[in-house]
Amino acid sequence: MAYKARSVPVDLKILRILRNRMDFTPEQENYYLSKEKGFEGEVQFDLLTEQLRSDCLILNDLCFEVNNTSFQLDTSIIFQNTFYFFEIKNFEGDYCYRADRFETINGKVIMNPLDQIKRSHTLLLQLLQKLDYHITVNASVVFVNPEFFLYQAPKDKPIYYPNHLNRLMRKLNNESSKLSEWHKSLADKLISLHQVESAYSNVKIPTYDYKVLRKGNTCCNCHSFSCSVCNGKVICADCGHVEGVESAVLRCVGEIRLLFPGMRMTTNGVFEWFGLSDSKKMIRRILNQNFNSIGERKLRYFE
Ligand SMILES: [Zn+2]
Structure with missing residues (x-):
């Protein structure tokens, strides 16, 4: 099991919500899809590293800042004598390596992953x-x-190319390694220095405005807005998925917090976002149970 698990990056979480609630331009859509694909590739590699039986510590997704420069390590594996890190690429289709450059088959030069690991290596x-x-x-x-x-x-x-992955795993499995407290302290130190990427500094997130975003609870299974509340459950008319109302409301709260970190959480605000009629009392109860309420009556908000 990974010593540090991978979670969905904040910017991808935001993109997923926005994509459902606004219309992306083709460029934004491509950016979103490339983010999704990159993450998918990392998760795919995790399925392989999870099976390693050698004495090692796997740290997924680390982001650091050294001398005001940030860098990211997709997968790091600490063995007794070696610190391996891997830059995972989920490229699909034909590419060409020409004069130390990576190009698409049409000759478009793309970021060279070798340059990327060289930079990360130094940092x-x-x-x-x-x-x-x-x-x-x-x-x-x-x-x-x-x-x-x-x-x-x-x-x-x-x-390592796709058909080398088994060989890579064999190599890592055969690495003779006996970890000590020193390795664990290194891993803990690195985790403590991990920077949760600030999505708000990411220029590629489309600009968004509360007023124009589509409101309403979305199905956690198929993202459809066609949901209704019945006996404390939220039911999706499109896929039939059933979710507890509390879980759905808390998911809405999570979305609002992610998109609008400075916004005060009020019953009316969550009600507007949740968008299902007759749910206001329920929302007030759920907010009261899960958060601290501050202020009285109309000015009340939750933290
Ligand atoms: Zn659904």
């Missing part, structure tokens, strides 16, 4: 030095998508 070494932990660092790029093909693939670069 990680700086961080480890600063923390006074000395361990060999090994960085590689992993292409997880079986539909990915790289023409003129270089042989001497730290890259």
Whole structure:
């Protein structure tokens, strides 16, 4: 099991909500899909690393800041003598490696993942030095998508292609390793330094306005707005999914907090977002049970 589990990145969470509640331009849609795909690739790689039986610590999704520069490690695995990190790419289709560059089959130059790991490698070494932990660092790029093909693939670069993944796992499984408290303290230190990415600094999140976003509870299974409340349950007319009303209301609260961190949580506000008629009393009760209420009557809000 991973020592640090992967969670859905904040910016992807926001994009998922926005996509349901506003109309994305084709460009925004592409950006969203690429984010979704990248995350999917990371999760796919997690399914492999989860099966490792060697003595190691797996840290998924770490983000650091060193000397005002931030960098991200998709998957890190600490062994006795080596710190491996992997940059996971879920590219699909045909690409070409030409003159140290990655290009699409049409010749469009894309970000070179090798440059990316080189940069992360240097920054990680700086961080480890600063923390006074000395361990060999090994960085590689992993292409997880079986539909990915790289023409003129270089042989001497730290890259694992889809058909090398089993071999990579065997290699990691055969790594002789006996971890000590020192390794655990390194892992704990890194987790404590992990920066939860601030989604609000991400320029690629479409600008959004409370007024124009589609209101209403969405089905947690199929994202449909066609939901109704019946006997304390929210029922989706499209897929038939049933969710407890409390869970649905708390999900709405989570959405509002994520999208509008500065906004005061009031019964009316949540009611407007939740959008199901006759649910106001229920919402007030659920907010009272789960949050601290501040202020009286009309000015009351929850934290
Ligand atoms: Zn549904």
